[in-house]
Amino acid sequence: MLEIKDLHATVEGNEILKGITLSIKPGEVHAIMGPNGAGKSTLSAVLAGRDGYEVTQGTITFDGKDLMEMEVEERAQAGLLMGFQYPVEIPGVKNIYLLKSALNAQRAARGLDEMPAPEFMKLIKEKIAFMKMDSSFLHRAVNEGFSGGEKKRNEILQMLVLQPKLALLDEIDSGLDIDAMKVVAEGVNSLRDENRAILMVTHYQRLLDHITPDQVHVLIDGRIAKSGDRHLAEELEARGYEWVIEEPAA
Amino acid sequence: MATEAMEQLARREYKQGFVTDIESDTVPPGLDESVIAFISQKKGEPQWMLDWRLEAYHQWLKMTSPSWAHLDYPPIDYQAISYFSAPKKPEDRPQSLDEVDPKLLETYEKLGIPLHERAALAGVAVDAVFDSVSVTTTFREKLAEAGVIFCSISEAIREYPELVRQHLGTVVPQGDNYFAALNSAVFTDGSFVYIPEGVTCPMELSTYFRINAANTGQFERTLIVCDKRAQVSYLEGCTAPQRDENQLHAAVVELVALEDAYIKYSTVQNWYPGDEDGKGGIYNFVTKRGDCRGDRSRISWTQVETGSAITWKYPSCLLRGNESKGEFYSVAVTNGRQQADTGTKMIHIGKDTSSTIVSKGIAAGKSNQSYRGLVKVSPRATGSRNFTQCDSLLIGDKCGAHTFPYQEIGNSRSTIEHEATTSKIGDDQLFYCKSRGISEEDAVSMIVNGFCKDVFQELPMEFAVEAEALLSVTLEGSVG
Ligand SMILES: Nc1ncnc2c1ncn2[C@@H]1O[C@H](COP(=O)(O)OP(=O)(O)OP(=O)(O)O)[C@@H](O)[C@H]1O
Ligand SMILES: [Mg+2]
Numbered sequence: 001m002l003e004i005k006d007l008h009a010t011v012e013g014n015e016i017l018k019g020i021t022l023s024i025k026p027g028e029v030h031a032i033m034g035p036n037g038a039g040k041s042t043l044s045a046v047l048a049g050r051d052g053y054e055v056t057q058g059t060i061t062f063d064g065k066d067l068m069e070m071e072v073e074e075r076a077q078a079g080l081l082m083g084f085q086y087p088v089e090i091p092g093v094k095n096i097y098l099l100k101s102a103l104n105a106q107r108a109a110r111g112l113d114e115m116p117a118p119e120f121m122k123l124i125k126e127k128i129a130f131m132k133m134d135s136s137f138l139h140r141a142v143n144e145g146f147s148g149g150e151k152k153r154n155e156i157l158q159m160l161v162l163q164p165k166l167a168l169l170d171e172i173d174s175g176l177d178i179d180a181m182k183v184v185a186e187g188v189n190s191l192r193d194e195n196r197a198i199l200m201v202t203h204y205q206r207l208l209d210h211i212t213p214d215q216v217h218v219l220i221d222g223r224i225a226k227s228g229d230r231h232l233a234e235e236l237e238a239r240g241y242e243w244v245i246e247e248p249a250a
Numbered sequence: 251m252a253t254e255a256m257e258q259l260a261r262r263e264y265k266q267g268f269v270t271d272i273e274s275d276t277v278p279p280g281l282d283e284s285v286i287a288f289i290s291q292k293k294g295e296p297q298w299m300l301d302w303r304l305e306a307y308h309q310w311l312k313m314t315s316p317s318w319a320h321l322d323y324p325p326i327d328y329q330a331i332s333y334f335s336a337p338k339k340p341e342d343r344p345q346s347l348d349e350v351d352p353k354l355l356e357t358y359e360k361l362g363i364p365l366h367e368r369a370a371l372a373g374v375a376v377d378a379v380f381d382s383v384s385v386t387t388t389f390r391e392k393l394a395e396a397g398v399i400f401c402s403i404s405e406a407i408r409e410y411p412e413l414v415r416q417h418l419g420t421v422v423p424q425g426d427n428y429f430a431a432l433n434s435a436v437f438t439d440g441s442f443v444y445i446p447e448g449v450t451c452p453m454e455l456s457t458y459f460r461i462n463a464a465n466t467g468q469f470e471r472t473l474i475v476c477d478k479r480a481q482v483s484y485l486e487g488c489t490a491p492q493r494d495e496n497q498l499h500a501a502v503v504e505l506v507a508l509e510d511a512y513i514k515y516s517t518v519q520n521w522y523p524g525d526e527d528g529k530g531g532i533y534n535f536v537t538k539r540g541d542c543r544g545d546r547s548r549i550s551w552t553q554v555e556t557g558s559a560i561t562w563k564y565p566s567c568l569l570r571g572n573e574s575k576g577e578f579y580s581v582a583v584t585n586g587r588q589q590a591d592t593g594t595k596m597i598h599i600g601k602d603t604s605s606t607i608v609s610k611g612i613a614a615g616k617s618n619q620s621y622r623g624l625v626k627v628s629p630r631a632t633g634s635r636n637f638t639q640c641d642s643l644l645i646g647d648k649c650g651a652h653t654f655p656y657q658e659i660g661n662s663r664s665t666i667e668h669e670a671t672t673s674k675i676g677d678d679q680l681f682y683c684k685s686r687g688i689s690e691e692d693a694v695s696m697i698v699n700g701f702c703k704d705v706f707q708e709l710p711m712e713f714a715v716e717a718e719a720l721l722s723v724t725l726e727g728s729v730g
Contacts, residue, residue, distance in 0.1 A: 048685050051677065076687035088678040092700025101696060102686035109687065141700070142682075158686065 001026050001063060001197050002047075002166055008057035009046050016042045018222035019058070024166070027194040031208055031233065032201045034219035035241050040201045041085060043219070044170045047199075048082040049075055062166070076102075077109035079165030083155040083172050085201075089143040095154065096138040099124065099161050106162060127160040130190070132183050148175035156187040167191060169200040173207040185210030205237040218244050280329045283307065286435055289334050293404045293438070296411055306424035306434030313428045323533060323560050323589075326498055333436045333469075396452050398482075399444040403471050406442035413444055417475050421504035421541040421568070429500040430537040433469045437502070440471035445480035445511075454710055456485040470501040476511035478544065483514040485713060501536045509544030509571065514552070516709055518717060521557035523588050531559025531588075538565040542574035542603075550577040551594070552708045554717045556724045559588060564622065566595035569603035569631070576605040579705040581717070583698075583724050584617030584649070593622035593654075598631040598664070607638040610702050613649035614725055620652040629660040640670045643701050645694065645725065673701075695722035 002024040009017040016039045024030055032040050046053045047060065049072040060067040062080055070078065090098070104114045115123070128135055131153050143151050152172055159167055169188065173181055188198060188211050202208065208216075208230060216232040217224045218241065226232065226244050236244070286307055290300040315326070393400050399410060406414050424434040445451050476482055486503075499521070505513050515538075524531025534557075540549035551565040567576030578594040596605035611619050625636045642651035653670055675697055683693035699706070699718050706714045 050681055072681065072684040073687050073689050076685055082685050084682070088676070088682045090679050090682065090697060090700070091673070092703065093696055094700070097696065097700075098683070098686065098688075101688050101692065102683075105689065105692065106687040162686070 002199070003061045004058070005060075006058040007043075007046070007055065007060060009042060010054045010056055011042065011052060015056070016222055017046065020219075020222070020224055022217065022224065024197045024199060026165075026197055027192075028214045029192065029198045029200070029211060031213040031216045031230075032199065032219050033203065033216060033233065033236055034225075038219045039222045040219050041170055042222075044082060044168045044199075044201060047075075047080065047168055048072065073105070074109070076162075076164075077106050081159060081162055081164035081167055083152075083159060083167065083169040085170040085174070087143050087146075087151045087155055089141070089145075091141050091144050093142050094139055095142050096124065098142050099138075099158065102158070103161060123161065127157055130160065131157045131187055133157060149177060149180045152176055152184060153180065153187075156184050159191060160187055163191070163196075165196055167196070167198045167200075169198065171201055171203065173202055173204060181206065182210065205233050208233045220245055279332045281307075281331070281333055281436070285333050289436060289438060292334060293407070295404075295407055298411075298415060299407055302419070302424070303435050306431050307436075309425035310428065310431035310435055313425070313431055315428055326533070328432070331468075331498065334438065392452060396449055397446040398449065398451050399442065400455055401442055403437070403440040403442045403473065406473075410442070410444070413475065414442065414473065417504070417506050418473055419504075421506060421539045422502050422537050427537060429535040430502050433471060433500050433502045433537070437469045437471035439469070440473075440501070442472070443474040443482065443484065445476045445482045447477040448479045449477075450480065451482040454483045454485055468499055470499075472501070472503040473506075474504070474513060474515070475506045476508065476513050476547075478508045479510040480508075481512040481514075483710060484516070485710065486515070486517040487519050497531075497533055499532055499534050499536070501538075503536070503538040503565075505540035505549055507540065507542050507544060507547035507549050507571075507574075510546045511544060512548045512550075513540065514550045515540070515565075516713060517551075517553040517555075518713060518720065519553065519555045519557055519561075520720060523557050523586060524559045532557065533560045534558040534563065535560075536563040538563060539568065540566070540576065541568045542571050542576060542600075543568075544574070545571040545600070546573045547571050548575040548577070550575075550579070550708070552577075552579040552705065553581070554705070554709070554720070555580070555582040555590065555592060556720055558590070561588075561590040561592060564593050564595055566597070567605060568597050568599065569605065569634075570599045571603075572600040573602045573604075574600055575603070577708075578605075578607045578609070579708040580609045581612070581702045581705045581721075582610070582619055582621075583612045583614075583721060584619045585613075585615040585724055586617060587615070588617040588619075590617075590619040591622065592619070593624075595624040595626070596636060598625075598627040598634040598636070601631060602633040603631055604635040605637075607636070607640070608704050609638075609640045610705055611640075611642045611651050612645065612698055612701065612721075612725070613642065613651045614645035616648045618650045618652075620654060622654045622656070624656045624658070625666060626658040627660050627664045627666070632661050632663040634661075634664040636664075636666045638666075638668045638670075639704070640668070641701070642670075642672045643698065644672065644674045645698075691722065694725055698722075698725060 004020055004022040007017050007020040008015060020043065034040055042053065046055060055068055062078065067075065100120060107115060124138065128138065133153055143154060146154060152175065155172065172184060176184060185207065191198065213230050216228055216230060218226040218236065220241065283304060286303050287300060290303060422430050425431050443455060474484060505515060507513050521532035521534055542549050549567050553565065555561055565578060569576050576596050580592065582590050582592050584590050594607055596607065607623055609621050611621055613619050621640055623638060625638065627634050638655065640653055640655065642653065644651060651672060655668055657666055659666060675694060679697060680690060680693050684690060698721055706717055709717060
């Protein structure tokens with residue numbers, strides 16, 4: 001589904017990603033861990049198509065298509081959806097309105113008609129209940145005045161409504177209390193099926209207790225220094241990153 | 251609404267009989283007493299009206315054209331203007347749509363304006379330009395039943411001289427300002443509305459039905475009088491960008507609300523802003539004022555301003571009656587090289603009067619806009635209240651928005667609240683929307699419409715829908 005080959009990327013002339021190769025197949029969950037400043041958010045920004053990140057070498061294909069040739073909204077329409085580490089506030093725009101516009105924009109791109117209002121309302125009610133969010137959040141402005149944890153839940157709510165093929169989750173667990181962590185994890189798990197994949201960035205084993213990854217990668221200084229199964233995460237939790245840096249790359 | 255009305259209109263036959271006073275005489279450019287006498291005579295006006303015009307003219311001669319810090323335009327040569335706006339000679343107009351700015355036509359298409367209507371709006375010389383006068387007859391019957399008068403100002407001066415004489419210039423005196431004085435001397439078009447005591451006007455009155463959209467007057471004068479306990483909702487303008495050969499437009503609108511009367515005046519102004527360099531754009535210098543003359547009367551201005559090269563207007567309320575209410579809801583959008591200086595004045599004179607101001611300014615491209623608001627509470631207007639909310643939204647970094655709130659509070663038993671914000675559509679917000687699959691243009695219009703919703707909800711339903719579409723079209727291509 002997602003093939004990253006020898007990806008190099010710069011930000012304002014500084015090379016941050018220094019040759020990343022990663023392959024994600026449908027049905028898989030991959031976790032990326034690594035020290036602060038390693039380039040984890042940079043990788044998700046490059047995948048989502050944020051301005052200011054220049055790919056200088058390598059290729060990314062998504063569902064067989066060259067991702068670098070696609071506009072930001074086209075990537076989303078093709079099913080690649082990013083959950084933000086710091087979701088932005090959009091005053092004046094109701095949350096429900098954003099959801100509806102996004103859903104219908106994606107449907108239009110796939111040649112579908114707008115979802116009829118009653119069907120949409122039913123869908124939203126079901127998903128917001130699943131995320132244990134109060135329905136008043138639908139009528140508040142997007143992320144405006146939301147607490148850190150509420151913003152994260154809201155990101156997952158969008159995922160549940162938009163049903164991406166590949167969900168990119170950047171530190172979706174940060175700032176969550178214990179109960180919220182469970183709710184968010186359940187939300188993510190409900191997205192899992194044989195046709196979808198998830199790429200998530202996290203610092204903590206905790207999240208991986210709830211969402212079991214198929215593979216764990218350690219990103220250090222713009223490169224994947226080590227990959228393994230979920231036990232690698234446990235080892236990292238116990239030993240930190242130093243030993244990975246010292247070991248020669250696998 | 252507009253489209254439907256126009257289609258209805260197109261199906262109707264053009265009736266010659268209604269156009270008696272627009273023969274194609276023209277006066278040479280320039281302004282003096284003889285030109286004013288000519289206009290007055292052409293309109294078949296009584297002597298008092300001519301005297302009134304001449305009085306205005308003499309005041310105007312002594313005044314100087316205002317200069318404003320935030321507007322920049324070449325001086326206007328008033329002697330180069332022809333003051334009797336006879337219909338444009340067909341040979342002076344574009345002969346076909348091929349001669350019209352393609353950008354303008356593109357906009358018509360995006361707004362969904364039918365083909366036959368586009369030519370008329372663009373000022374093309376078409377033989378059967380449908381004159382809205384014929385439509386008036388249908389509406390008039392319904393209005394007549396209710397006792398409502400709705401006609402052109404010229405007709406009102408002839409048919410209802412005592413009503414006009416009693417109210418004309420009582421809200422905006424002849425010498426109020428430079429443009430009002432000029433308008434008073436030479437106005438030739440505009441509407442007159444009278445709603446009798448206790449009557450709620452049975453329909454929304456729209457200039458769209460009255461004035462041929464292709465030929466809206468350069469110096470319009472509108473007078474609306476709402477008698478005791480009467481109500482009316484009046485819509486001015488339409489969402490289609492209108493072109494006009496006349497660069498200077500100086501209209502005057504006067505509203506009079508007697509005891510317990512309510513006038514709601516909504517405007518969607520979309521004059522041609524000019525081509526990409528601002529060439530051919532309209533200068534729109536308008537004086538609009540409402541007089542809440544009776545106790546518990548209420549006047550509400552709602553406006554969506556997107557057009558014109560230069561806009562200068564401050565719809566205002568004189569709150570003279572006790573417990574009277576003034577409201578001002580405004581969305582002003584500027585793009586390209588447009589300049590706008592708008593705002594309102596709320597003058598509290600009666601006791602326990604209240605006013606609400608909600609102004610939303612959106613600047614994009616290289617445009618500039620200013621909000622100027624005056625809230626004045628006289629010493630005897632105790633118990634008065636004002637709430638002002640004044641927000642600006644910037645799109646890009648080459649535009650500007652400035653806010654100038656003035657307050658003159660003459661007593662200590664009144665409350666004034668003022669809130670102001672300036673925000674920018676951030677790249678982060680756009681990226682967030684796009685990363686959800688929403689196109690940049692839809693994202694901008696979603697954010698802008700969200701920003702304006704407090705004002706849009708004050709607009710009559712169909713107008714609100716049109717206004718949203720209009721904003722997206724106006725701001726198209728403003729990002730990136
Ligand atoms: N505009 C910039 N100019 C120079 N360096 C930058 C710029 N933007 C980001 N960086 C650097 O890129 C590196 C990678 O940042 P990134 O946000 O991807 O790290 P991260 O792995 O997500 O870290 P964290 O765990 O703290 O979230 C950092 O060292 C950061 O300082
Ligand atoms: Mg990060």
